[in-house]
Amino acid sequence: MADVLAGQREIPAFDPFDSDTVRRQLTAYLAAQTGGAVTVSKLQRFTVGFSWVTYGFDAEWGGRTRALILRVGPPKGIFAPYLARPEFVALKALAQAGMRVPGVYWYDDTCTVFGAPFFICDKVEGEVPIPWTADGGPAFDEVTRKRLGHQFFDILADLHNFDWRGTEVAELDAGGTEATVTHQQIDAWVARMHDWSEARFPMLEWAAAWFRDHAPVAQRISLIHGDFRIGNFLEVDGDIRAFLDWELVHLGDPLEDLGWTCLRAWRGGSDYMCHLLTRDELLERYCARTGLTVDRATLAYWEAFGTFKLAIMHLGAFHCFEKRGFNDMRMAGMGAQIPRLLLQVERALEEAQ
Known part of the structure; x- marks a missing residue:
């Protein structure tokens, strides 16, 4: 070369x-x-x-x-x-x-x-469904919603069932255990927050402390996508062909991905997580396929943590535009959304307590 x-x-x-x-x-x-x-x-x-x-x-x-x-x-x-x-x-x-x-x-x-x-x-052929609706109403007809929703959460379950030990994925192992992998993620995102903003946000600092104090013990350590949501897969005629955007891949608690799918940002105010399944529907399907037990309190913890992550991503977007000279106005736009994300963090934490 x-x-x-x-x-x-x-x-x-x-x-x-x-x-x-x-x-x-x-x-x-x-x-x-x-x-x-x-x-x-x-x-x-x-x-x-x-x-x-x-x-x-x-x-x-x-x-x-x-x-x-x-x-x-x-x-x-x-x-x-x-x-x-x-x-x-x-x-x-x-x-x-x-x-x-x-x-x-x-x-x-x-x-x-x-x-x-x-x-x-x-290159995988297909379209990326990004069904944001102004009024938060249904984005898919009932047949398409269930078809895509079943595939979506089956793929997530299969990812978390994947036996990564003995593959090259094992090199991503940072030495975490079921008791420590959540703390590793908290520390990683707090470090990013401090790198990406000279300002300190009391809501985010308090949230980080709360996450540490209430960190659940993982039932297993799985390969985590990190951004598993609507908008990150390709589909053709109601069939998901490929999941994309694996830049946040790591080993951790599988419920981190599950909570991320429930973020308010991906459902536009509807009752369907990622516009696909209700919480009850996704829990029934995901738990049956993985054998994991997921209670509402733990899911709420991970939804709150996901909202925290999303707020820090917005800090990173604005930082790369303002400080690093990354000339993409979408990054500036994400910076303008930081106050709204802080309110969402507060609301998600209230629901998790």
Whole structure:
């Protein structure tokens, strides 16, 4: 790889809008990986997504054309500095287990190709349902709601049933136990909060203390998506084809993901979590498939923690716009929503107590 890129001009700082450089570097990288001539065509940057920068493209080598995705972690983005390997090893292991995720091919964390970490995966056809409704009313008809809802929570259950030990996913193990993995997540998000804001928010500081004092013991340690919700999967004719956006993947309490699906932000005021199933429906299906026991109090804890996480993500978005120079007005818009998120944290904590 180094030999192929040697002699080229110095790799510039990553510019998501410089498609010519992206195409040139991508072609050279693929040629090095495949050992032959590669043609890259139909390179297109997708504007969706708030974290990794995503390009779709076709690549032809060996007489075959493949539809692929390039995801690059922008050096000034929300979760910078990014690492591609955690997402890569998770997707690789899950694809091998038959889960509905994109197949992955290559990754690089050296920043020598694009000036940023990246990975390359299959492009999965489908649409991303983002059914926000102004009045909080039903977003799907009843048949579609149940069809997608059953698949959605079955996929989540299968993720949490996945036996990650003995796979490359085991390298994500930070030494947590059932009694400590929740504290690890609290500490990780508090550290991000302090890194991303010079201001201190009493509501968030108090919330962090409450989460520590009431942290549940996990029933098992599972692979956690970290952002499992409506808007992060592709579907065709009511069938979910692939779950996307694994940048927050880690090992932890599976109820962290379940609580995240219940956030007010994903249901628009409706009674359907992620516009798909009611709490009773999702608990019945999820518990039957995983064998876990989930009471309302524990679910409320994780919903409150998810709201806390979401508020800190908004701090990160505004920080990357204001302090890091990440020129994306959506980040500024997320900063404007911080007061509303603080109120949601307060409300979620009241419901959890």
